[in-house]
Amino acid sequence: MSQVQREAALKEELETVLGQCLERYRRIAFTCSFGGTSIVIAHAIAMSDMDIPVYFLDTGLLFAETLAARRRFEQRFGLRVIDVGPALSLSQQAERHGGELWLRDPDLCCALRKVEPMQRLLGGVDAWITGLRRDQSLTRGQVEAFEHHELEDGRTIAKVNPMAHWTRQDAWQYIQAHDLPYNILLDQGYRSIGCRTCTGPVATEDDERAGRWAGRAKTECGLHTFTRRLPEGG
């Protein structure tokens, strides 16, 4: 298969997965970080008549460049992006748990600023669309386009990953071909972008997520591990 054929097949698969998601589920949320390649999905939604709400999880600790990337995307494509945020402001978190919690207990910090708001969001949906790709890291190597996940309250939702089979290179070719406004930190050695307090640039040969919580064993914020993936047919 030539690269052109591959790009066309991946785009068709992405649009098919989004279409099937709309056919199967009523309450849907797509979460976009505006820090990486999930803007491909945001673009596909913006350029279609698919009524899929786009959510942005703002921890209050994001890079200014990420907020700027979100604004540029909204303005360019007329996309309405809905904010989701933690229950605690940064000062409330500091009062209850001490300042700079990310340095002392990043798991608790992620639980408060990322996982809790996401649990709240997912509590009201039947399907969650993400930009996960298999090639992002070893822990994401088994991602499927359609998965079923159990939430902590026992309810089951679909987790839909339309870019499961895309590589980073595929995504970049799409971003460049469509001249999408991307996060400029990606031109400065950052390859996966989260909170400014826990994200650094990485060498090109490193795992894409190596710049997250560098020097710690932590590799995931918990957003993609607090649900329990059910076996096929579960």
Ligand code: SF4
């Ligand atoms: S990535 Fe860092 S600052 Fe952001 S929520 Fe997690 S621990 Fe806190």
